[in-house]
Amino acid sequence: xxxDFFFKLKDARIPxxxxxxxxxxxxxxxxxxxxxxxxxxxxxxxxxxxxxRLIDRFDxxxxxxxxxxxxxxxxxxxxxxxxxxxxxxxxxxKHFSKQEMEDIKALGGFDELMKTxxxxxKEQEKRHQGGNKWIGTAGKSPFGxxxxxxxxxxxxxxxxxxxxxxxxxxxxxxxxFDDTRELDTRGMQVALKRxxxxxxTGVEEELDIDETITHxxxxxxxxxxxxxxxxxxxxxxxxxxxxxxxxxxxRQVENLFSAAKNxxxxxxxxxxxxxxxxxxxxxxxxxxxxxxxxxxxxRTYGKEYKCIFVGDASMSxxxxxxxxxxxxxxxxxxxxxxxxxxxxxxxxxxxxxxxxEQHWNYSQSTNIIKEIFSNKMVPLSIKxxxxxxxxxxxx
Amino acid sequence: MKFEGTSNYISTDDLNIAVNASITLxxxxxxxxxxxxxxxxxxxxxxxSLGLSIxxxxxxxxxKAQQGLYEYDAVSRLRDSQLGDKKIEDIGNYIKKGKIWDxxxxxxxxxxxxxxxxxxxxxxxxxxxxELDKMEFYVYETNQIIKANKRxxxxxxxxxxxxxxxxxxxxxxxxxxxxxDIETLKKIVNVHFPEIKKSLLQSALNRFFEIRDVPGLKKxxxxxxxxxxxxxLLIEDINPLDLKSDGKxxxxxxxGALLKNEQDIHLFERLAFMxxxxx
Numbered sequence: 001x002x003x004d005f006f007f008k009l010k011d012a013r014i015p016x017x018x019x020x021x022x023x024x025x026x027x028x029x030x031x032x033x034x035x036x037x038x039x040x041x042x043x044x045x046x047x048x049x050x051x052x053r054l055i056d057r058f059d060x061x062x063x064x065x066x067x068x069x070x071x072x073x074x075x076x077x078x079x080x081x082x083x084x085x086x087x088x089x090x091x092x093x094k095h096f097s098k099q100e101m102e103d104i105k106a107l108g109g110f111d112e113l114m115k116t117x118x119x120x121x122k123e124q125e126k127r128h129q130g131g132n133k134w135i136g137t138a139g140k141s142p143f144g145x146x147x148x149x150x151x152x153x154x155x156x157x158x159x160x161x162x163x164x165x166x167x168x169x170x171x172x173x174x175x176x177f178d179d180t181r182e183l184d185t186r187g188m189q190v191a192l193k194r195x196x197x198x199x200x201t202g203v204e205e206e207l208d209i210d211e212t213i214t215h216x217x218x219x220x221x222x223x224x225x226x227x228x229x230x231x232x233x234x235x236x237x238x239x240x241x242x243x244x245x246x247x248x249x250x251r252q253v254e255n256l257f258s259a260a261k262n263x264x265x266x267x268x269x270x271x272x273x274x275x276x277x278x279x280x281x282x283x284x285x286x287x288x289x290x291x292x293x294x295x296x297x298x299r300t301y302g303k304e305y306k307c308i309f310v311g312d313a314s315m316s317x318x319x320x321x322x323x324x325x326x327x328x329x330x331x332x333x334x335x336x337x338x339x340x341x342x343x344x345x346x347x348x349x350x351x352x353x354x355x356x357e358q359h360w361n362y363s364q365s366t367n368i369i370k371e372i373f374s375n376k377m378v379p380l381s382i383k384x385x386x387x388x389x390x391x392x393x394x395x
Numbered sequence: 396m397k398f399e400g401t402s403n404y405i406s407t408d409d410l411n412i413a414v415n416a417s418i419t420l421x422x423x424x425x426x427x428x429x430x431x432x433x434x435x436x437x438x439x440x441x442x443x444s445l446g447l448s449i450x451x452x453x454x455x456x457x458x459k460a461q462q463g464l465y466e467y468d469a470v471s472r473l474r475d476s477q478l479g480d481k482k483i484e485d486i487g488n489y490i491k492k493g494k495i496w497d498x499x500x501x502x503x504x505x506x507x508x509x510x511x512x513x514x515x516x517x518x519x520x521x522x523x524x525x526e527l528d529k530m531e532f533y534v535y536e537t538n539q540i541i542k543a544n545k546r547x548x549x550x551x552x553x554x555x556x557x558x559x560x561x562x563x564x565x566x567x568x569x570x571x572x573x574x575x576d577i578e579t580l581k582k583i584v585n586v587h588f589p590e591i592k593k594s595l596l597q598s599a600l601n602r603f604f605e606i607r608d609v610p611g612l613k614k615x616x617x618x619x620x621x622x623x624x625x626x627x628l629l630i631e632d633i634n635p636l637d638l639k640s641d642g643k644x645x646x647x648x649x650x651g652a653l654l655k656n657e658q659d660i661h662l663f664e665r666l667a668f669m670x671x672x673x674x
Contacts, residue, residue: 023422027419046417
């Protein structure tokens with residue numbers, strides 16, 4: 001039942017597991033859907049979709065899956081009675097008791113029977129607003145019985161009597177949430193966890209068992225020793241390339257790092273454009289007014305910081321190699337000089353490049369930067385982040 | 396057992412379905428949504444409307460999954476052994492029950508709220524998989540298995556600060572609380588302030604949605620902010636006409652209740668400045 005639907009969801013790369021599908025099948029048997037299309041939709045959504053970003057994709061699939069069913073009309077069925085015989089038989093079973101069947105047969109045989117069926121169906125349509133019996137019979141169409149309602153699916157108790165209703169899933173209210181993300185942030189966070197550096201700071205409130213045992217043995221009485229709690233002391237300095245093609249990536253990277261707040265107790269970030277020069281900024285809309293001198297940053301953030309550059313590293317080679325080559329202002333010193341200073345200042349450094357790795361070779365500037373960073377350039381993928389953590393945790 | 400909202404909690408159809416599915420199939424319900432859309436309140440309302448007791452477990456960044464089950468206080472036991480206390484014979488005296496244990500032990504079915512699960516460490520949800528799936532766990536110190544008398548209704552809220560593991564998600568029902576539309580919000584406000592004048596409500600909410608629609612806000616005001624703001628408006632007895640935006644005054648009266656971010660207020664001031672320049 002609904003297997004097609006399940007595979008359609010799978011095809012749309014919505015992660016549904018068999019378990020969830022079983023839950024869904026189990027739950028439609030429960031009585032609280034009350035034969036209401038809307039409620040059926042909600043139930044499918046709550047049991048199959050676990051991420052608001054996927055709801056929009058789900059809505060689309062749901063809509064597609066239902067479209068064909070709507071178009072089946074009562075008259076079609078009755079006019080072309082070349083539907084499978086079993087199906088008709090089952091319909092008859094459903095709508096007439098044995099006694100009634102006998103009565104009708106007595107009335108006038110099959111033609112009469114069909115007429116009465118038609119009548120019965122039309123009554124039903126009024127009573128149930130459609131969608132009451134969508135569990136398919138002959139297996140051809142799981143929603144076969146949708147045809148009961150010539151006007152298509154009507155939904156929502158509130159809208160009754162207001163003519164055709166807009167289907168909830170067609171409203172696609174969750175459209176804004178679908179960012180078709182390539183990045184699995186969770187995987188990355190797990191990878192970033194490796195960067196944690198534990199150090200003991202703050203109030204002594206943790207029981208130090210080893211010390212307690214040693215001192216108790218020595219002193220002959222229970223001598224409880226405490227120590228400071230372990231805290232993550234890693235410090236991260238992030239330089240993000242903004243402007244133009246990088247903006248989409250930057251948002252992802254920012255989300256990634258701010259979500260990983262637990263991993264980094266101390267996280268500072270600055271923006272630059274294309275290449276590092278004498279000034280960086282924290283607020284992109286005020287980049288010309290509120291610049292921080294790069295030298296100042298060298299002074300403020302000591303060698304213990306791990307330094308991460310994020311950028312696509314694709315620009316004109318002049319922007320790295322030539323004085324005055326920067327495309328937005330006149331730089332006294334080349335970008336290369338500034339990058340090398342940064343590398344000297346923070347020995348733990350890495351460049352994360354969100355563009356696809358196989359394209360790097362075609363861009364001259366990417367190669368130059370990769371060389372400046374002595375090959376410490378990784379792609380923005382789980383594997384890349386893992387590699388970056390390895391590079392950064394080397395002492 | 397069926398949940399259909401309460402007199403002071405306006406619930407939507409889809410939310411009811413999600414809650415009822417999770418109650419009937421005895422699986423946890425994961426609730427996400429913008430801050431201030433009533434995620435935590437939902438659990439309380441479920442307990443109230445169904446007449447069940449509620450057990451709240453608020454998660455912090457330092458919370459461990461084990462703390463929800465039980466904690467073994469070895470230090471007290473060590474100390475008591477020094478004093479020759481008889482209590483030490485029974486290790487059970489030093490087991491401190493956690494919230495999940497409480498919920499499992501309760502004779503009646505209870506509502507277990509695990510609030511803001513995303514605050515905890517990234518592995519936290521994984522550590523609770525078995526416990527929430529089978530509704531039982533094992534106490535190593537005393538060799539006993541704790542099994543739920545009546546499977547509690549488990550409501551889990553998340554603010555999306557961290558992604559939750561797939562294996563965990565697969566075991567839950569999921570609902571995303573949408574920000575209400577103006578009609579629903581009207582109903583919500585009416586529940587909280589039944590005496591509010593229609594004209595004030597209309598213009599306040601219009602104003603509110605205008606503010607929400609401004610692109611680039613760091614923190615969009617949500618339901619709870621709207622309620623706070625309207626409460627202030629009522630206390631100050633503001634005239635509905637004063638709320639009309641007239642370009643030069645883009646920020647409404649008492650905006651402190653709505654905009655809680657300095658940058659957002661700056662944004663509005665800049666917009667106001669631009670609007671003035673255009674005239």
